[in-house]
Amino acid sequence: DAMVIQNPRYQVTQFGKPVTLSCSQTLNHNVMYWYQQKSSQAPKLLFHYYDKDFNNEADTPDNFQSRRPNTSFCFLDIRSPGLGDAAMYLCATSKKGTSTDTQYFGPGTRLTVL
Amino acid sequence: EDQVTQSPEALRLQEGESSSLNCSYTVSGLRGLFWYRQDPGKGPEFLFTLYSAGEEKEKERLKATLTKKESFLHITAPKPEDSATYLCAVQAAEGYSTLTFGKGTMLLVSP
Numbered sequence: 001d002a003m004v005i006q007n008p009r010y011q012v013t014q015f016g017k018p019v020t021l022s023c024s025q026t027l028n029h030n031v032m033y034w035y036q037q038k039s040s041q042a043p044k045l046l047f048h049y050y051d052k053d054f055n056n057e058a059d060t061p062d063n064f065q066s067r068r069p070n071t072s073f074c075f076l077d078i079r080s081p082g083l084g085d086a087a088m089y090l091c092a093t094s095k096k097g098t099s100t101d102t103q104y105f106g107p108g109t110r111l112t113v114l
Numbered sequence: 115e116d117q118v119t120q121s122p123e124a125l126r127l128q129e130g131e132s133s134s135l136n137c138s139y140t141v142s143g144l145r146g147l148f149w150y151r152q153d154p155g156k157g158p159e160f161l162f163t164l165y166s167a168g169e170e171k172e173k174e175r176l177k178a179t180l181t182k183k184e185s186f187l188h189i190t191a192p193k194p195e196d197s198a199t200y201l202c203a204v205q206a207a208e209g210y211s212t213l214t215f216g217k218g219t220m221l222l223v224s225p
Contacts, residue, residue, distance in 0.1 A: 004157075033212070042118075042201070042215035043158070090157050101205065102148065103213060105157035 003027070004106035006091050012112045013081050021076040021109045023091030032074040033103065034066060035090040043090055049074060050096060078111075086113045116141045120202050120216035127192055127223050135187040135219045137202030145207040147185050149178050152199045152218065161200075192223045 004025045013019040023032065031050050035043040047056045049068045063085070065077040078085055088110050092103040119138045127133055139147065146165055150158035162171045164180040171178050175196065177188045187200055199220045203213040 006157075040217065040220075042217045045212050048212065088155075092157075101146070102160055102163055104160060105150075108155070108157045110155065 004091055004093055004104055006089075006106040006109050008109060009107060010110050010112070012114065013078075014114050015082065016080045019078050019081055019111070021078075021089050021091075021111070023074045023076070023106055024072050025091075025093045025106075026072070027093055027095070027104065028071065029093035029095045029104075030071070031094045031096050032068060033092040033094075034064075034074070034076045035092065036085075037088045037090055037108075046076070081111070081113045083113050086111055116204055116206055116214040118202055118204055118214050118216035120200075120219050122219060123217070124220045125222070127189075127221070129193055129223055129225050130191045132188070132190045132192070134189070135200055135221070137185040137187070137216055138183060139185070139202075139204045140183075141204045141206050141214070143207035145205045147180055148203045148205070148213065149185070149187055150201040150203065152201055154199075158201055189221070192221075194223050194225050197221055197223045 007022045033048040034046045037043045045057050046060045046064055047066050063079050068074045088108045090108045091106040094101050094103045117140045121136045146163050148163050149161040152158045162178040167182045169180050175190050179186045199218040201218045203215040205213055
């Protein structure tokens, strides 16, 4: 089945220790997104890639970076995690140029910062 | 600025007790309104996309409807497995825009 895969599902890091979260997709979608979701809150878009074009949301902290080495993979790097960065990180994909442009989400990575 | 407000924040139903969830939105031209289901500790699962006022879509016990200002997710004779948080999101028509999500309605269906 075509899908969005996130690894790891759970990540524990220490305050200030860099961490990388991974997302891969078999849907052959040209857009990939990273969201941050805290408890009982709406998913908050951090950035997205349309093919190789990177689009950063205006209020995304510089502490968050992303890489998309190819169509299938996208990474979220948190350079110096703080306690406030503990959250669920969601990867999503969509195919721009279709009528629906629906976003499909992965299972998420729960990040804990000690 | 696009805005999405969902109500109620939480809803508790008995099995078989039908109800509706509300999603009110303001957007500068609607391209699409999306409903997702999210189980605890998991990513959102796509349910429906609605594009224009008057449109309706159904899936099992769920039916989504759309007006110019709001959308409803009707749940008919819910079962405990329908318990989840239901998220609503809008996409604006201008240019290429991303989704604006509401905070969701947490639904608990008791047997």
